Amino acid sequence: MLNRREFLAAAGIGGAAFLFLDAIRSNAETIKKEEDMAYTAKDYSKLIGMEGFGETLLKNHFTLYQGYVTNTNKVLDTLGLMLKEDKTGTPEYAEMKRRLGWEFNGMRLHEYYFENLGGKSGLDKNSKLAKKLSEDFGTYEVWEKDFRATGAMRGIGWVALYQDVMNGKLMNFWINEHDVSHPAGCNPLLIMDVFEHAFMLDYGLKRADYIGAFFRNINWPAAEARLK
Numbered sequence: 001m002l003n004r005r006e007f008l009a010a011a012g013i014g015g016a017a018f019l020f021l022d023a024i025r026s027n028a029e030t031i032k033k034e035e036d037m038a039y040t041a042k043d044y045s046k047l048i049g050m051e052g053f054g055e056t057l058l059k060n061h062f063t064l065y066q067g068y069v070t071n072t073n074k075v076l077d078t079l080g081l082m083l084k085e086d087k088t089g090t091p092e093y094a095e096m097k098r099r100l101g102w103e104f105n106g107m108r109l110h111e112y113y114f115e116n117l118g119g120k121s122g123l124d125k126n127s128k129l130a131k132k133l134s135e136d137f138g139t140y141e142v143w144e145k146d147f148r149a150t151g152a153m154r155g156i157g158w159v160a161l162y163q164d165v166m167n168g169k170l171m172n173f174w175i176n177e178h179d180v181s182h183p184a185g186c187n188p189l190l191i192m193d194v195f196e197h198a199f200m201l202d203y204g205l206k207r208a209d210y211i212g213a214f215f216r217n218i219n220w221p222a223a224e225a226r227l228k
């Protein structure tokens with residue numbers, strides 16, 4: 001059987017047609033690759049009905065998350081275009097680069113947060129994560145006290161239980177904005193959103209009550225699966 005090149009030669013179409021077809025294929029592959037690289041918002045509607053989280057609050061939160069996904073794609077597309085057009089020396093490029101951390105982490109932190117919610121039972125005290133928390137904080141209760149206290153701090157942001165992958169140590173971090181204060185190279189195990197949109201509609205200023213609801217709904221197996 002003739003291959004494509006042999007067929008074109010035999011048909012007298014020649015090299016120009018061959019190059020033309022190759023260009024079409026290459027362009028289609030580039031477009032496909034770019035489409036594959038775009039981020040897609042995940043569906044967390046299964047969390048609706050979770051005790052302590054109102055439906056309106058959750059739906060608003062999902063919409064906000066979807067905005068981060070859209071903007072992450074937009075910023076990446078714009079930066080890619082500016083790079084192609086040799087506009088990297090511009091203030092617009094610099095500001096867009098700064099923006100990328102905000103949008104990307106806004107997307108990813110919400111994914112960690114929603115995915116570590118929806119749990120049906122407390123932490124199994126014999127689990128690997130429970131043992132690690134006890135080892136690193138003295139007891140599980142001391143860890144929980146520190147995590148809750150971090151979340152109750154004034155200001156908006158995130159609380160993150162991070163694992164230092166260099167030595168395995170677990171630490172609770174306060175993340176003031178999406179794009180700052182993350183410990184480099186560390187592994188996020190449990191993420192709690194304490195921006196006001198995460199609780200005010202249901203709890204007003206009673207942030208501690210929201211933190212209580214968060215703890216009642218932690219998906220511990222999901223958090224433990226992130227442990228390295």
Ligand SMILES: [Fe+2]
Binds near residue numbers: 061110193195197198
């Ligand atoms: Fe949020």
